[in-house]
Amino acid sequence: MPLDCRISTGSTTPIYRQLIDQIRLVVLRGRLTPGDRLPSVRSLAQRLVINPNTVARAYGELARDGVIESQQGKGYFVATKRQVYTRAHRRRRLAPLLEALVSEAALLDFSADDVTAALQEKLREYGLEPS
Amino acid sequence: MPLDCRISTGSTTPIYRQLIDQIRLVVLRGRLTPGDRLPSVRSLAQRLVINPNTVARAYGELARDGVIESQQGKGYFVATKRQVYTRAHRRRRLAPLLEALVSEAALLDFSADDVTAALQEKLREYGLEPS
Amino acid sequence: MPLDCRISTGSTTPIYRQLIDQIRLVVLRGRLTPGDRLPSVRSLAQRLVINPNTVARAYGELARDGVIESQQGKGYFVATKRQVYTRAHRRRRLAPLLEALVSEAALLDFSADDVTAALQEKLREYGLEPS
Amino acid sequence: MPLDCRISTGSTTPIYRQLIDQIRLVVLRGRLTPGDRLPSVRSLAQRLVINPNTVARAYGELARDGVIESQQGKGYFVATKRQVYTRAHRRRRLAPLLEALVSEAALLDFSADDVTAALQEKLREYGLEPS
DNA sequence: GTGGTCTAGACCACT
DNA sequence: GTGGTCTAGACCACC
Structure with missing residues (x-):
């Protein structure tokens, strides 16, 4: 059961931000470890009943921050090199x-x-x- | 030496917010006490080389919060009754x-x-x- | 003991307004009746330790509203014709x-x-x- | 027919205050319910033939009072949690x-x-x- | 597209 | 002189 996210559409914080925060936490807590595959953009969007673009944006920003990595045609994976902040x-x-x-x-x-x-x-x- | 504010125009926090925070602190620390007059909107704007409207906005919000009070034609003054919260x-x-x-x-x-x-x-x- | 006024300089409402309101009330309550003389501008100012201009202004506005009347060289008097508002x-x-x-x-x-x-x-x- | 406001430019009460009062009432009466979107700053300004800044000021103060909430890039919405006062x-x-x-x-x-x-x-x- | 901030300058009312 | 309001128009960040 990888990545159970809970989205509240009524909240003032945008959905893509909620996704980002929750995924960061899941990775941080070690419930997803380096190399693990994340749900595909479309499947996660369907499960949460939100727009695929929103999921794509969250994944994109997480990738930009080095938390996850995309492998063309395969999907998104938790980054192998753990982000090290000074x-x-x-x-x-x-x-x-x-x-x-x-x-x-x-x-x-x-x-x-x-x-x-x-x-x-x-x-x-x-x-x-x-x- | 009344109210030395320092504004950084490069910061991401808006100027009016910087003003609000600094004035709140000055009042809190007792460097301006109830009844003390604040610099006029225009004079402070001139000193900080910012638009008078920006100062007016900061003063206005502080007044709405009960930190300072305006007296028409006289200026702004530190509020006499300190706000009491539950x-x-x-x-x-x-x-x-x-x-x-x-x-x-x-x-x-x-x-x-x-x-x-x-x-x-x-x-x-x-x-x-x-x- | 005609017209005991109480002025609070710390208040946000300007002194001349406080004077106007109090005198209106005194007249309304009948503690000063039509024809009664008000204290002179200078004596009232001295008693309340405020600027004579402030008293003059209050008297002036009251006269403009028909609550009191000035008689050149004699002073101010409660108006004989009571103001009738519709x-x-x-x-x-x-x-x-x-x-x-x-x-x-x-x-x-x-x-x-x-x-x-x-x-x-x-x-x-x-x-x-x-x- | 969302939010029909009537502004009188001749009135002594400022436009932004008129807006605040009317929107407060509309929300109070339940003609706009929690989560409902308000007209955008620019569209309302255009409709009422007033400056967008004036609408922004009204919306801003309502938001500070917790009556409505802003969602960056989406617009203003009637607040979901009704304010509770002692x-x-x-x-x-x-x-x-x-x-x-x-x-x-x-x-x-x-x-x-x-x-x-x-x-x-x-x-x-x-x-x-x-x- | 949305709101958020800032500037420039005008006009008013009050003291 | 003071604050209070409004307009016009600019630029930014976010969605």
Whole structure:
């Protein structure tokens, strides 16, 4: 049972973004490993009852980011070389979100402990446990 | 030395948003206190070499949020009554930012400890110390 | 003790407006009756510690509206002919405020009973009792 | 027949405010339901013969208030989750409008009964019947 | 095609 | 002088 995605058409985040995020997570969690084949554009589109172009776009962007690779005529596969981001790159991507969170928290007069506690809870939700 | 703002026109975050964030912080830090007058729309625009409409938009949104107040023909002033929010309201406003942070952190394969450490650092930057 | 006004300089409503409203009310309530003399511009300004121009402006607008009358060299007096507004005029002035109230109440999902009850309370605050 | 708005350019209330009020009402009355698409900024501007920026401003403020939501590249849609306010919050938002109404009514020498009757009428106009 | 931002400049009302 | 509104037109990002 490879890749069970759940799409909500009513959401404000576009479908192709939902696909991208879910596939990235599936790969990250190791439920699909390097070399595994993804469902074909058409089959996934049919299963999720969405436009094949939308799936194609998600696959395309994932390929551009090096998460998956296309093999002409065969389909898309999880990339063999795992994407390695530099520490700096990863921090740079996280920074604005961290900034937004803390700035809003400060404005709302949350204490440092409140924010930290809320973060722990949300991390657990995402399966990220402290060591 | 009233309200030294720094605007980067090259940034992806729009100018009016940069203004809003900086003014919110200045008020939060107490460098401008209730009743203090802000620079006039036109003078600030001239100083930052941006369009007065852009400043007006930032001021307008801050006023809608209750951070500052306008007095016709006199200018903008830091709001006298500080906004009071309910616990539920505050959590509801923080939630999407927390969600965005952790979801991106998971995608980037950060450990729970990494995120927590980064949060602590940013909290300190904002003057929020753990008790 | 004629005309005890209370001015709040911190308020967002300009001082001259506060003066106008308070004097209108005092006349309306009959605490100053037609022919009564108002404090001189300079004495009232001194008492309230505000700019004489502000008092002059308030008096001027009240005179323009026919609430008070100036007698050259003698001072300002409550108008002898009481302003008579037509029913239509008065309703026209109240209408937009009524519209604003009910429209916001509807948006906030208040019941008709809630709004009516809140109105009764506020009317009592202003000394307007139902017959 | 989607969203018939009527704009009066002669009115003292700004166009963008008229738009906001009318759209709020249309949503409230259920003539547009959650998920429904609003006319595009440019098409509505063209239809009403006003500047697109004016429509954009109205849409933008409605979005900030959570009445509608924007989906990049797709358009504006009636918000799916209806805003939930606390009792205290709702009363706080209604208070200044109530104050304005009663204060003006007192100034115009309306009786408590007059104001109450006028309120009942307007409430009925908005479909709010007393229980 | 859609919304989002910014500029330039005009006119008004208020103080 | 101040803020408030509106117009005209440009450029970008996203879908």
